[in-house]
Amino acid sequence: MAPEEMGKVSYRMRLVFAVCSLLFVATLAVSPVKDLLREWKHYKRGYLNLARSRPDTKRLIADFRPDLDQIWIPEMNVVDRCTSCHQGITQATLADANVPQPYRAHPPIPHRVKEWGCTPCHRGQGAATEVAEAHETTLAWEQPILPGRYLEGACGSCHRDARPETPKLNRGRQLLESHNCAGCHHLQDIQRAAMPGPDLTNVGTKVSRAWIYKWLKEPRTVLDDTGSVKVNGYEMEESPRMPQFRLSEKELTNLSAYLSSLRSHPVAPYKFSPAVLAQWSKRPDVVDQGELRFRQMFCSTCHSFAVTRAGETKMIGGEIGPELTKVASKVNPDWLVAWLLNPQAYLPHSKMPRYEWSEADLYKVTRYIQAKLTDSDLLSTVPQLGEPAKDEIAEGKKTFLEKGCSSCHAIEGMPPQKDFGPDLSALGSKNVSQLEFGKSTIPRNLISYIQSKITDPSSVNQAARMPQYNFNAADLDAITTALLAMTGPPPTSALQKLTVPRPNPQFRPAGEFAQVYERYQCADCHKFNGFGGDLAPDLTYEGSRAQRQWIDSFLKSPQTLRPTLIFRMPQFNMTDREAAILADYLSMVMQSPDVRPGSLNVKDLTPAQAALGKQLYEVKYQCQSCHTIGSGGGYVGPNLNNAGNWLKPEWVAAWLANPQALIPGTIEPQRSMTPQEIKAITAYLMTLRQGGGKAAQKKAAVQGMSRGGNGVAGQ
Amino acid sequence: MKLRTLLLLSAVPVFLLAAGGCRKPAAPAKADALRNAYDVEVDSNDATHMIPLSYQQAQGKRIFYADCVWCHADATPAGPSNRSNLTPVPPLLSDGTVLNGVSDDYMKNIITLGGSALGKSAMMPPWGRTLSPEDVKAVIAYVRAVAQPPYQAPAQAGSPYTREGTAGSPSK
Known part of the structure; x- marks a missing residue:
């Protein structure tokens, strides 16, 4: 380079320098532009525009800030920026359905957004600031938000108890329990049942090898095209508990061989007495008589079977026991008689009551x-x-163990295999990358994984040992919801404190009562101190409600109090002694602390009060809309024709004052009755007596009920 | 020649940065109204049509099936309805031709205070001591959601939107 040219910048160099500078400025400018174009800012501006177009602009933008909004609740692990876009979430005036999302107000819920954040209920990624990352599964963020249909699953992460607000979740948990998912899987809060499926120690005495083969190959439950559960060809609400295994012909042959060889305690055929045989065996109407008895005993309260009425065949009956449409082609006749006589001799944990049979009925x-x-x-x-x-x-024995049959079915000398299936107690918080989808084409998310796994496990995993369950669409959603609720132990101690544990009510009576209670399996249908079924009335306060005499006679001959009920108390043919034991225990032990025995005496109620009570009943409160007296009235509440013999006056008074305090969730609403009105209506109801013959009426007269009163009223 | 190469080279990072900055936001998956609904109810006129319900409406549905269904529907979970036993016959709660005409306040009052307080049949009991105000609101929200023909919230004068203070149900 020449010296004169030193220090002189050529034209070309200047140009290069200018271009580089411009380039540099442009590069720097990208950052603010990028920032300006951020998705959430777009929604911020959109909200301002929306607010300005509405009459209450001032209130809508009172809290508006141009930067990112965040709900931060460290003790709950919540960092939710959702409100950066969902800005109208607490604005009541934006509840309208034509307000565009993301600005619409949140529908009313029990939790305040400011106190709880969004992700504890909706899941998803609270810290994300882009629509896709916040709501869906992306590469960097794994947890998508829960679709509304499964939202109750999030409730269940903290609310482990069964709240009335979450029916789907409660149903799902019930199904997980009744289908004994805990037999193979470790589940949150749901323990393995004492006897999940029938004990098979003696199954060879009950059914034939051919039946076992058929049952394992083609269970009677199938799902039809519309997704309804069909049992024996008829539609049914709940599927039987036994799932469908994918077994080869060889496995079917071997398993049926093994199971039918299990007959360590043969059934001794029952010998009917010659008198009964002579009287009934030749009668042409014996089958009809048997059917009549079968109906009268209300076997259909627990068992369903197909009946044909008016040309239409459908399944009727309850779901506590197995479906019976084809039971005679299933079980050995000698076994059937032995079973009816004493179910617990074959299955000690059976829910079936041990009826007191007369030989002719049997x-x-x-x-x-x-x-x-x-x-x-x-x-x-x-x-x-x-x-x-x-x-x-x-x-067959090998197959039995390989397939995990012993998780549900006990066989003498064969303990259940522990943890046969994977642990599901934190399934709800699993990331998609932790799930195995195999070659299936289902959407890659947890919900479709769970549902495919239940309905057809081989679709996601060819080698899965899990059997296939036939649930209808609603039940499948319920189970999915309950599984999504299982998110493992709460991540923080604050959340741990907030978690409502699952109650575990127990009712373990002792003595003579316990024997009768267990014999008739009262807790299948009735609740005692929160334990038991919910098919029939809660008996926790039965002693405060009903008179001992009435309980005793009801047990011996149950008449229905609610005429519209489908399921009714079976006729057990109890002995006098058994009925007395039950009546004594119920009336002495099952008492409400809110009803003081003897606090209201029938003797103190006057006919004038009863007359006023009748007026109040019929005119002011119009109780007849729900209750029947005489032949008129509604079907919602119990029939009151025999109220004087049935109910205790102190119970009636306490009940009228506040029914929900005695039985939470009862249909009867609380009225604002004065104490005088309550006494008057009680007096009227205590005059209603029916049947019982002369002795009962005489007794009523002695008790002072008929002192000028109308004795048997409401006819 | 050199200059052109330089310009071309420099255009590459500019383009990349610009493309990054102007990236279109990823469109969220198309929302399925029924899948995103907390609960659904069958349309009383058309059994194949499902009406999506919010949390509040779903609570109203639950309360309806616990307490109201016995007299305000033709079929109940426990068999035949009590409706035909009553005079006057109570309206079906999905009947928009009757209930769309009454205001939320009127419905709140008749549920809370009972029929006799409003000069109607005393057979409608007061539920104010049994149901909480939130429960009553939920029932009204449910009734509005399932009404056939569909319920239209009354518009306020001068505003196409509902004003604060009358917001009783999210269907407004």
Whole structure:
């Protein structure tokens, strides 16, 4: 380079310098532009525009800040920036359905957004500031928000108890429990049942090898095209608990061989007395008589079966016991009689009550079951299997263990396998990358994974040992919701304190009462101190409600108090002594602390009060809209024709003052009655007596009830 | 020649940065109204049509099926309805031709205070001591959601939107 040119910048160099400078400025400018174009800022501006277009602009933008909004609750692990875009969430005037999202107000819920944030209920990524990252599964963020349909699953992470507000979640948990998912999987809060499926120690005495083969191959439950559960070809609400296993022909042969060889305690055939046989065996109407008895005993309260009425065949009956439409083609006739006589002798944990049979009834009912609840074609598709061979039995035993049958079915000397399936107690917080989808084409998210796994486990994992469950769409959603609620132990101690534990009510009576209570399996249908079924009235306060005499006679001959009920108390044919034991215990022990025995005496109620009470009942409060007296009135509440013999006056008074205090959730609303009105209505109801013959009426007269009163009223 | 190469080279980072800055936001998956609804109810006129319900409306549905269904529907979960037993016959709660004409306040009052307080049948009991004000609101929200023909909230004079103070249900 020449010296004169030193220090002189050529034109070209200047140009390069200018371009580089411009480039540098442009590069720097990208950052503010990028910042300006951020998604959430776009929504911020949109909100301002929306607010300005509305009459209450001032209030809508009172809290408006141009920067990122955030709800930060460190003790709950909540960092939610959702309100940066969802700005109208607490603005009541933006509740209108035509307000565009994301600005619409949140529908009313029990939790305040400011106190709880958004992600504890909706899941998703609270810290994300882009729409896709906040709501969906992306590469960097794993947890998508819960679709509204499964939102109750998030409630269940903290509310482990069964709240009335979350029916879907409660149903799901109930299904997880009744289908014994805890037999194979470790679940949050749901323990393994004492006897999940029937004990098979003696199953060879109950059913034939052909039936076992058929049952394992084609369970009677199927899902039809519309997704309804069909049992034996008829629609049913709940599927039977036994799932469908994908078994090969060889496995079917071996398993049926093994199971049918299990007959360590053979059934001794019951010998009907010659008198009964002579009287009934030749009668042409024995089957009809048996059916009548079967109906009268209300077996349908627990068991369903197909009936044909007016040309239409459908399934009726309850779901506590198994479906019976074809039961006679299933079980050995000798086993059936032995079972009806004493179910617990075969299955110690059976829910079936041990009825007090008369021999004639037992004969008639057995004949009815064998004649009508049968299907001669049931086993026609089963190949000839013959007597089980030794090697088949050994192979079958192996298959039994491999398939995890012992998780639900006990066999003497074969303990259940612990943790046969994967731990699901934190399934709800699993990330998509932790799930195995195999070759399936289902959407890559937790919900579709759970649902495919339940309905067809082989779709996501060819080698899955899990059987297939036939749930209808609603139940599948319920189970999914309950599984999504299982998110493992709460991540912070504050959340741990907030978590409402699952109650575990127990009712363990002792003594003579316990024997009768267990014999008739009262807790299948009735609740005692929070424990038991909910098919029938809660008996926790039965002693405060009903008169001992009435309980005693009801147990011996249950008449229905609610004529519209489908499920009714079975006729157990209890002995006098058993009824007395139950009545004594219920009336002495099952008392409400809010009802003082003897606080209101029938003797102190005057006919004038009763007359006023009748007026109040019929005119002012119009109780007849729900209750029946005489032949008129509604079907919602119990029939009150025999209230004077049934109810205790102090209960009636306490009940009228506040029904929910005695039985939470009862339909009867609380009225604002004065104490005088309560006494008057009580007096009227206590005059309502029915039946019981002359002795009862005489007794009523002695008790002073008929002192000028109208004795048997409401006719 | 050199200059052109330089310009071209420098255009590459500029383009990349610009593209990064102007990136279009990823569109969220198309929302399915029924999947995103907290609960659904069958349209009383058309069994194949489902009406999406919010949390509040779903609570109203629960309360309806616990307390109201016995007299305000033709079928109940426990068999035949009590409706045909009553004179006057109570309206079906999905009957928009009757209930769309009454205001939220009127419905709140008749549920809370009972029929006799408003000069209607005393067979409608007061629920104010049994249901909380939130429960009553939820029932009204549910009734509005399932009404057939559909319920239209009354518009306020001078505003196409509902004003504060009358917001009783999210369907408004």
